[in-house]
Amino acid sequence: MTKSTRVVIVGGGLEGLAAAWSLAERGESDVLVLERHTLCSGMTGKSSGIVRCHYGVRSLAAMAWHGVQVFSAAEEIFGTDIGFRQTGYIVGVGANNVAPMTANTEMHRDLGIPVESLDADEVAHIWPGIALDDFAAFAYEPLGGHGDAYMTGMAYAAQARRLGVRIRQAAEVTALLQRGNGEVYGVVLADGSEIHADTVVLATGAWSPTLGATAGIDIPVRVQRESILLVDQGTPTPDVPTFSDLVNLQYLRREPNGDLLVGNSDHSTPEWADPDTYSNRAGDDVVAAAIGKLDRLLPHMPDPRLASSYAGCYDVTPDYNPIIGPSPAPGLFLLVGFSGHGYKISPAVGRLAADLLLDGISGTPEVDGDDFRFSRFEEGEPLASLRPYAGAGEMR
Helix, strand or coil: CEEEEEEEEECCCHHHHHHHHHHHHCCCCCEEEECCCCCCCCHHHHCCCEECCCCCCHHHHHHHHHHHHHHHCHHHHHCCCCCCECCCEEEEECHHHHHHHHHHHHHHHHCCCCCEEECHHHHHHHCCCCCCCCCCEEEEECCCEECCHHHHHHHHHHHHHHCCCEEECCCCEEEEEECCCCCEEEEEECCCCEEEEEEEEECCHHHHHHHHHCCCCCCCCEEEEEEEEEEECCCCCCCCCEEEECCCCEEEEECCCCCEEEEECCCCCCEECCCCCCCCCCCHHHHHHHHHHHHHHCCCCCCCEEEEEEEEEEEECCCCCCEEEECCCCCEEEEECCCCCHHHHHHHHHHHHHHHHHHCCCCCCCCCHHHHCHHHCCCCCCCCCCCCCCCCHHHC
């Protein structure tokens, strides 16, 4: 059996659903989303949901700022709660990173992003019990915070459906269909059926290299496993801002039940993994290292204990930034390699994808679509911050 559609999006996670929603918003509703399991059942559900605009890449900062504005208006846009909590976001750096922080916050202000410089006393007032002797400077985004990637993805899906997008779950794509001239014209499903399309959008994250290979495309994405700890401090964590510690290379945010979510910001020795077989708990060595860093930052926790842990995988590119745009094969568009940035920028990813697919160019002056082109790696022009932070350059 063969069916046809204008656009088929492979992958019903956050980015694929954002693209479907944005295409429909622009009037292109002949869109079919194919998800091999259930919507947002892949790495979307593992996201820690940090919302911040603090990037050294201008396009990423602008995309994150668009995300903040969409998340802040979620009830109006989607008619539902997406789990966004505007707690604020603080990033702290040591003396070696004061200059990049100053330059980056100036760029953020130029983009219209609300950001303030705080001193240690001000941070201690809004984050009780935190030890700040290691830090030399802080930037504060009052509109940042954290959200729920699963709830957000489902809101994108619901809005896309209202606008006419079709979504199929339990529809595993096993291969891309390709003509002799290299053009991709559809997909093959596990049941042997085919779906033909003018454009195939690959939004399969950590699984994208396998599907890309069926069309001879070597997608430069590797799978990096990362663990998350949930720590009970002994008393519920107060309602504090998300905190990015670029001295000890960790980040913290409060969970709804008062536990502290602790994530890793040190990607100097990545753990490569298979997205289908990795362990879903933090190893003892990871726990020991994370607790040691957390103890340094919060030395007065009343009765800390590890409540639980889990792990997820980033789909990382060589420069830790996404690929958004046409692939070398005509007819195949890539939304892959989000490298941990995906949640906060997802509304802008959808908008950029729709602009590139329908117009061939970004419709947002502050976001250069060329930044995310596939060919940048082959050209020796990776996307990188002009003002990187020592020790944390991969994620900034």
